Amino acid sequence: MTKIMGYADRLSLQPGETVGIMASCIGADRFRAEIVRLLNPNAGMGASEYREVAIETPANATYKAREQKIHAGSFGVVPEKWALRGIESFTLQAYVWPTTPKKGARALMGNWAEPGTGFGLALDDKGAAEIRIGGFRLSSGVPMLERRWYLVAASFDAKSGQVKLWQEPIYDKTFHAERPVAVEGKAKASVADKGAPFLFAAWRAGESKTPTGWGRLLTKGHFNGRIDRPRLARIALDRAQIQALASGMLPSGVEEKVLGVWDFSKDISGERITDLSPNRLDGEVVNLPTRASPGHNWTGAEMNWTKAPEQYGAIHFHDDDISDAKWQPDFSFTVPKDATSGFYAAKLVADEAYFYVPFFVRPTRGTVKAKIAFLASTATYTVYANNRSRFVRMLTELYQGRLSMMDNVDILQFEFPEMGVSTYDRHTDGSGVSISSRLRPVTNWKPHGRLWNYCCDLFIVDWLEHTGLGYDVITDHDLHAEGQDLLRPYNVVITGSHPEYWSLEMLDALDGYQRQGGRHMYMGGNGFYWRIAFHPTNPNIIEVRRSEDGVRAWDARVGEYYHQFTGEYGGLWRRQGRAPQVPTGVGFISQGFDACSYYRRTDQSRDPRVAFMFEGVTDEILGDFGVLQGGAAGLEIDCADFSLGTPPHALVVAKSENHSNTYILVAEEINIGHGALDAVQNAAIHADLTFFETPSGGAVFSTGSIAYAGSLPINGFDNNIAKLTTNVLKRFVDDKPFPMPR
Amino acid sequence: MFKIDPSRLDVAREFKAKPFGEHSPELQYVLNYMRTRVTPDFHVLVMTEPGKRWVLAHMPTGGGVPRMTNQSFDKLEDAEWHVFKLRWKDITGQDLPID
Incomplete structure (x- = not known):
């Protein structure tokens, strides 16, 4: 049976720059490559029909197939x-x-x-x-x-x-x-x-x-x-x-x-x-x-x-450490001068096998025209790269409340275990994996399969395309390297469905942007949660030390809480004085994966400060529909907490309710275990749709839910979630400052 | 320690009617029991058409290439019910007399 996989030598490119694509193909003499721009996820029922745009380039060609091996083990x-x-x-x-x-x-x-x-x-x-x-x-x-x-x-x-x-x-x-x-x-x-x-x-x-x-x-x-x-x-x-x-x-x-x-x-x-x-x-x-x-x-x-x-x-x-597969490029692609910023991939096809090699095209520095930037969560994608543990134990089904699901590309990591695992896994000796590199084939950055992270963020791309307002795609890696200057040209920065991992440099850049009047739409759940450290010289490699607290795939051993790359203390930002509620108004409260729910409007949604948000939205129930398990509120959800940094003037305009038994209170909220930790019994478990203004005329809108993005395309974007979100985007694009409430 | 009572067909019917979302405490106990057993392998779904078709497979506990079965589904609810019945029989020794 034919197998194909690959990776790119660069992640984020400007027009005129070149990316090398490495491929390994077994079972076929040749493979076909096509450069595509991805416009939405291949999500099936309820979602937009899958679209990828082929880019005209000499790189689109048939290539001689060869096997390239990975030599794991440090x-x-x-x-x-x-x-x-x-x-x-x-x-x-x-x-x-x-x-x-x-x-x-x-x-x-x-x-x-x-x-x-x-x-x-x-x-x-x-x-x-x-x-x-x-x-x-x-x-x-x-x-x-x-x-x-x-x-x-x-x-x-x-x-x-x-x-x-x-x-x-x-x-x-x-x-x-x-x-x-x-x-x-x-x-x-x-x-x-x-x-x-x-x-x-x-x-x-x-x-x-x-x-x-x-x-x-x-x-x-x-x-x-x-x-x-x-x-x-x-x-x-x-x-x-x-x-x-x-x-x-x-x-x-x-x-x-x-x-x-x-x-x-x-x-x-x-x-x-x-x-x-x-x-x-x-x-x-x-x-x-x-x-x-x-x-x-x-x-x-x-x-x-x-x-x-x-x-x-x-x-x-560890005998399964891998930092760089060291493959040789099979071909390269030079981004056309007039290329549209976006999610791109080299689509590799051999017989019935296919594999997407992702990369991103950003605008040329100094020539930004769009007022909207979508910040692709490439740090989080890297940390999750080749998440194996979710497939290999029934624990996943236990906490997800449904059978585990994979596709043929996911299975590659079991056929080729040398491609290494993610920081959600343990090494073969049981110790937690704290370092992840993207310089190897990655099976879970793709527009199909589990609707999560990269794939889920394509729902937001789909919606942005639908608004026609024009947007750029920039990446966490760009933000870490360039700081606030990357964000400065934009009126609005949109963060993704699950922007979970942040370096200090990234967080400081976003903070500076918000303080200077930048508008931030946080379109996800469980964001701004873990601190990460980038490798000192190779940004393709990220470290996370899962210290002390939080919902953790593994727990760092005592004495191993400080990152080796930077010497910074690892763990939750919440434990380092910068809880997610500070930049976004909301922070992680629960997760569950069997069914998603809806939001109900609150009295605060009638506040004139948020009237722009509800123009044309008359429903009291918001998002009782969605590609992601039937609702806009779910998977991983966040709520406001004024003790952790939600601004005192923040408005919670809608709250979710009616979550299922699989939604359990996050570990950092539990000091003494008891029997009322699920959403059926615990009222603390809900998502808050939140808004607040910042000094200098800025504002923040947070959905507090990963599933939110999956509700946008329902009924051809004619629904109360898409309407409300588009209202927010249009107001956030407007130069008119938001006054701070007195 | 909780054990599944094979006479509680009401619990099975509840799952069939609503495999996802809020469950009664009794059903949640049954599901937790089924999902915490230590077995050499366990059922997973392999999606063969995005959002449209899933094939039942056996996944070796701890990792390995999943072994596909001939059973496929075009609704996730049907897959959950099929596996629920298999597990019920495996644990209680009795077939579920519910289609």
Whole structure:
């Protein structure tokens, strides 16, 4: 059966700029590509008929198909250097914290390579520490336990052939029966591998014909777990010397024999790994393992790695980390000078298989003509990229109140698990995924399938097209990079159906825009919720640490609450003095996914300040219809909370009601569990349609519901939700300032 | 600990009439029971036509490629009822005498 998938090397382009499209196609000789602008989601009943506009370009062509592989699994690598040559005797040592010791043999460190050259420290197939010298192996014979720190060391004296191996549990407060293990043996082996790179958490397995995460190096034996303070010496050290080296000192009398003294607490925000020795055996990590991880000496007294980096000297490697698939482009597309801003995609088709590779076209800087900007939630799309967990457990059905649903493109991630998962998932070792990259095929940025995020935002695009008012599409990535200047030309900025993830830079830009009179239409639910950190040099990669509170797919371990990319505290913006109610008037209160409901107008909707909103809207019930489960209020919903920052003059013009049992109060609202947490029993669960003015003539309109967007197209946009929303848009486009109420 | 009472056909009828939206406490208990069982695989829907057609499939718990069945639906409500009946039989050992 034919499979096709791909990704783009750029996300947001201006006219005249070029994007490269990478594709992998299996089962066909050729594939067809077409550049399209997307105008609405392929949503079926009730929605507009699906439309995508083909762009005239030489890129629309048939291409030779080829398979491009993804090499997942993180590791550290030190390029071959003089200091690494001519090693005969050696000592390898590190503190290690294995997370899947029963998962088969795994590498810890060394230059060992398949089928059996070089030397290395590893875990054997039972999870016991093991030394490898060429084809020789000696194991401690005692499997290590999951998530415990050990000092593991091995030495080899080439003259005598003496091999020693130590596996010693590090004291902690738990009770266990473990004891230090020391074994000895004789090896007739020889290191005999000159000029090889030195690796952490993987061993070498040959070379690829195409680029991999590091050059063309192929790796296997990817270790799951943490490595702290690895050391290398060109002598067989004794136990006391090993201890000195582990403690941060050099072993007296043989200090010149020490080759590598790596300190993983240096350069935590980036990919560099640092050797403190004069040899400067510096290297890098590949596929972005988790850094800022508590090391073997973490006391629990300091949660912030920037305050006590010496306690955060561990790197947590995973066999499914992936930061960049490193594919080669199959073709490119140059955006025409007269291109309309919007949601674009390279539509790849081979036989019956198809795959959309999304990108966005924004207007040329300095030439903005539209008064309306739709801010595509590309940070949120990235964080959700390849959300796997929702498909693999019945828990999803439990909290959604309906059977889980997928399509053939979603299934690709099970056929090609190396494409990696999202920050809604856990790694194969159970630890939360905190880093997501879009430089790989992504199965859930598409105009079909689950009506969520990217797909759901196309309902808003569809409505904007219908209004004929003219709009630009800009992205979170642009906003993070350029700040408020990106928004300044626009009278109205529309945020999407679920703009959940925000960096400080993005939030500050929006805040500045609103303070200077900008109008903001927040057309969704559960927005402005999590803090994120962009990679310091590669904006295609985003980190989220799910700290302490909130509705979470996983919870960060204690001590891991600060982002490695920026050192910023992770978690909910609500816990950092910037609750969603501040910029929008509303914040997350509940989610449910079985049925959506409606809003009922409030007395405040009769306030003359919002008369413009209700011109031509006579119904008391708003949005008792919709593509998204039959109503405008639902999926994830927000309400006003004056204690959290809803402006005191905000008007709640309509409130939702009649939500189902699956709508449960969000975790951050529950201090003591009780039996009245669902919407049938708990009146706190509702969405508030909210409006308020800002100083300098601006205003904010918030729907507080993801499902809202799905009600816009009903009856050909002839409905009370579309009418009300269009009224808001037209007034927000108008230059006339909104007066602040007295 | 709650167990499904196979004589409570009223609960099953309630689900058939309204698989989505507010449920009685009794029905919600039944659904929670069905959806919290630990099984080697579980039912999912694979959408073959956007918003129009869904095929029932078995998804391995923990991940894997779903195994498609020959059963397909053009209404999500029908799919929910079909799976409800399968689970009722599996848990209680009795067929639901409701079409």
